[in-house]
Amino acid sequence: MPKLSVLDKTIDVPAGRRLVLAIEDAGVRIGHRCGGNARCTTCRVQFTSGEPDTMTEAEYRLLNERGLFGQYRLSCQIVCDHDMSVTPVMTADNQPQWNGDTGPAPDPAVKPDAVWQPIEALRGASPSA
Numbered sequence: 157m158p159k160l161s162v163l164d165k166t167i168d169v170p171a172g173r174r175l176v177l178a179i180e181d182a183g184v185r186i187g188h189r190c191g192g193n194a195r196c197t198t199c200r201v202q203f204t205s206g207e208p209d210t211m212t213e214a215e216y217r218l219l220n221e222r223g224l225f226g227q228y229r230l231s232c233q234i235v236c237d238h239d240m241s242v243t244p245v246m247t248a249d250n251q252p253q254w255n256g257d258t259g260p261a262p263d264p265a266v267k268p269d270a271v272w273q274p275i276e277a278l279r280g281a282s283p284s285a
C-alpha cells in the first residue's frame with residue numbers, strides 16, 4: 157500500500173486513490189474548487205519526493221496556461237500508486253475567504269478522463285513550457 161506524507165502526517169493509501177482525496181483522508185482540507193476537473197489549480201501541491209513522471213494532458217494544459225508548469229502538480233490529476241510526500245498550497249486553513257468550503261467533492265476517478273503522457277513528451281510538444 158503506498159504511503160502518503162502530507163504536512164506532518166503519513167498515512168497508508170489504497171493504491172489508485174486520487175491524490176486530492178488521499179490528502180483529505182490524511183485530514184488536510186486541501187482546495188478542489190472546480191471539483192477535481194483540472195480547471196482551478198486550488199488542488200496544487202509541491203512534491204518533496206515521489207513526483208510522478210507522467211502527467212495528464214489536462215494537467216499539463218492548465219499548469220502551462222497559468223505559468224505553473226515545473227513548480228506545482230495538480231493533486232486531482234494524480235493517483236497514488238507509489239510513496240509520495242507533498243505540501244499542499246491552498247487549504248481551508250490558509251484561505252479564510254473560502255469559509256471552510258474547499259469545493260465540490262471530487263469523483264473517485266480522475267476527471268476529465270485521464271490521458272497520461274510522459275512529462276518529457278509534453279514538454280517537448282510545447283516550446284513555451
Ligand code: FES
Nearest residue numbers: 192196197199232
Ligand atoms: S484543478 Fe481544480 S481541483 Fe484540481
